Amino acid sequence: MKNKVTIKDIAKALGVSISTVSRALKDHPDISESTKTLIKNFAQEINYRPNVLALSLRQQKSHTIGLIIPEIVHHFFSSVISGMEDLSYREGYNIIICQSTENQFREAAALQTLIDHRVDGILISLSKSTQNFSQFKKAIEEGFPMVFFDRICESVETDRVIMDDTEGGRLATEYLIDKGCSNILHLAASSHLLIGRYRRDGYIQALKDHHLPIKEELILKCDTQEEVLTLQNHLYELLPQIDGVFAVNDSTAIALIQILKKKGYRIPQDIRVVGFGDGPNATIVEPALTTIEQKGYDMGRESVRLLLQRLNNPSASISYQTRVFPPTLKIRESA
Amino acid sequence: MKNKVTIKDIAKALGVSISTVSRALKDHPDISESTKTLIKNFAQEINYRPNVLALSLRQQKSHTIGLIIPEIVHHFFSSVISGMEDLSYREGYNIIICQSTENQFREAAALQTLIDHRVDGILISLSKSTQNFSQFKKAIEEGFPMVFFDRICESVETDRVIMDDTEGGRLATEYLIDKGCSNILHLAASSHLLIGRYRRDGYIQALKDHHLPIKEELILKCDTQEEVLTLQNHLYELLPQIDGVFAVNDSTAIALIQILKKKGYRIPQDIRVVGFGDGPNATIVEPALTTIEQKGYDMGRESVRLLLQRLNNPSASISYQTRVFPPTLKIRESA
């Protein structure tokens, strides 16, 4: 934060008042053309730049958006950020980024920090561990614009950007059934994670639709690569009785494929596998992963769009909106 | 940005002066314990939160760091961001993120925005297209703390965090040579990208060290998955005469492996392939990719560390530092 030029300096140098400078720089109609050009040229010359901090303080508007995200390194999340950044850049907003690292306390701290920074609004995808939503409710009640994306919370009334996870789960499972699978394992996320529950619901619905039995022992909480390894033995015990797997995300599906192959299972001949996400890994694993496409970049853009819409219409009469992205099944070789 | 409580409100409510409130809240020794507790309790009760904007304006310090990064979606960069965010969070700094999308004009705009926002310092990795560094030089000359990481620029004197790309290239190539390769193709980045040039230099050095001829036609500008596909035919023409490939990054290496396999080449028996980066894809492709490890998370942390060190010692007497991360070869199956 260096010793920058201020309008005060310009005023002094040019022998005019501060307010004249301020007005001239923003083309106020009252100022004569001659003084305008004089001031503007000089400002340009000495490379004047308005102090955004002072502006924000004065205008009660920071033109900054806060983002709380579980883990930046996941491809889905990083593409979401990318989409957010692209649009907000166009619209003259900046993004302050905080990662919760799936920790609810750090998430809470991030929310506080962002509010303290007087961001104009917040974009958030919940951490896996968050169970208490009171702070979010409070912030929203106080009129703080907030958009939840992907990992939302139903008990908090607000704008949302999600995909149809239930339909995604159903689509994936139905595809397996269509391919002849009848004993389908579901590698699921923790059920208090909404997207996890929905994907599982979709799985169950597809089973029901096709009059297949729902077996509790075939729904296994296992949603990371590490967990696949931890549960390896248990998985091996289950495998003989199953002919299809729907995994809650790509990395779990891929980790499974890897241990399946190690055991000599052929995919898709012996076991079919469908993932969820369609990240770059899906086309690298062999066989290439059949999976549900998740449009991170677009969801990021849409989240910002929704937020800005609310910021630009503070009249607040718009009712909360939920944007639902339809899932698409990317059929490849694993199923 | 809601109608929040200010110290003024507290002062009025409690019948004390603004300065007393200000002092009490920061435990100023002059204030009596009784008023302190009175004020603190009340502040807590009505949920007072200081306005960071006002603070920054007053103290000429925003506790905010600006980040300019080419593309968030690349695994290396997202892990860098993750490391940066983790450390700066601990140290009470926030990060404003801007992506240049490999576009030098957007990069220049980002720099300006961040300076306008009075960030305390900037972390930057250059876009591929940047050829003009004058703005960076100017900012640094004006005393703006800046740390370049990964994609640095040698003509700008400043703190740097890089890895030893030359050594990485040498290591990769030498490993191929040790394995018996003598006709090694190098899929290179554009040579005005410093990291690209260094990796190529390492390749050349290894060849020289082992008295192997350097053939210009075996150095091919090809550093993305897309480019591999574009150059597919040319690559197929080259392949019969080569027995090893060193690719400037993992995704290029993997894309190559995929088209090699399609043509029936066996890896590593027919052609050995080494990549650079060691992202998550490296263990998914088959055969698993032998590659140079690049510690994104650590480099991110180190960049922030270097920046904070400078911010905390504004005496500015510390000479510029360059942190060099040594490369490690991760040996897997592709070479």
Added chain:
DNA sequence: TTGTAAGCGTTATCAC
């Protein structure tokens, strides 16, 4: 021990 007032950089409301 507490209060007054100036100032951080800007804009907006008055005057003249």
Added chain:
DNA sequence: GTGATAACGCTTACAA
């Protein structure tokens, strides 16, 4: 047309 001045929320000499 242009210039004082107050205000945004806070800190900090300097007074009291």
